[in-house]
Amino acid sequence: MVRxxxxxxxxDDDDVAIEAVTRSFxxxxxxxxxxxxxxxxxxxxxxxNNHPERTITKPFLILxxxxxxxxxxxxxxxxxxxxxxxxxxxxxxxTTSDSDQDRTQAYDENIAGYMxxxxxxxxxKKLASLLEEYCAAVILx
Numbered sequence: 001m002v003r004x005x006x007x008x009x010x011x012d013d014d015d016v017a018i019e020a021v022t023r024s025f026x027x028x029x030x031x032x033x034x035x036x037x038x039x040x041x042x043x044x045x046x047x048x049n050n051h052p053e054r055t056i057t058k059p060f061l062i063l064x065x066x067x068x069x070x071x072x073x074x075x076x077x078x079x080x081x082x083x084x085x086x087x088x089x090x091x092x093x094x095t096t097s098d099s100d101q102d103r104t105q106a107y108d109e110n111i112a113g114y115m116x117x118x119x120x121x122x123x124x125k126k127l128a129s130l131l132e133e134y135c136a137a138v139i140l141x
Contacts, residue, residue, distance in 0.1 A: 006032040006135050007060035011043045011076065012094070013068040017117060021063070021094075024124035030132050040071030044079065047086060059140035061090040061131070066097055066106070077109040088141045094120070094127065 008025075012018055018036045025032060035056050037043035043062070045051040062080075066073035073093065081087050093106045093114045103114050112134075120127040 006030075006131075006140075007056045007058075008032050008034045008131070009037060009043055009046060009056055009060055009062045010034050011037045011040060011062060011068070011073070012065040013038045014065065017065070017094075021124050021127065024128045028125065028128040028132070030128050032131075032135075039068045040073070040076030040079070043076060044071075061092065061112075061135075061140060063092050063094045063127075064111075066093060066095040066102060074105060074109075077106065077111070081109055090140055092131075 010018055010021060018034075022034050024030075025034065035046060035054050037046055037054070042051065046054045046056050049055060064073045064076060071079075073095065077091065080089055080091070091109075091111045093111050094117060095102070095115075096117050097103075098116050098118075106114050113130075115127065115130075117124075120130075
């Protein structure tokens, strides 16, 4: 069975982080399409096909930063889980916050994993490996 191309909605307001994740996936030959969103509002526009330039199709997963303007990661997670169309979305938090409170609050919203940007290795290599193995082992909604 041929796996369809994975789409990754990368919700992060840090252009450097977006570029680093993109380069890591390319360097590690991860077959996916990264769609950036600078905050939760833009992410929902993309998910609902209301964005003028960016679209996403299934299967997809979401990499989510917590600290963003306009709609932060927690607000996004709450809205995502409340939306019947997207509540089963697979979300990994990728953030600078190492706070126990943030981690607990994120897991309360049924995330698949919580990673700090500093813990996924130089150039996000561990992130690329993790997502490659995860997607090879599971069937995404």
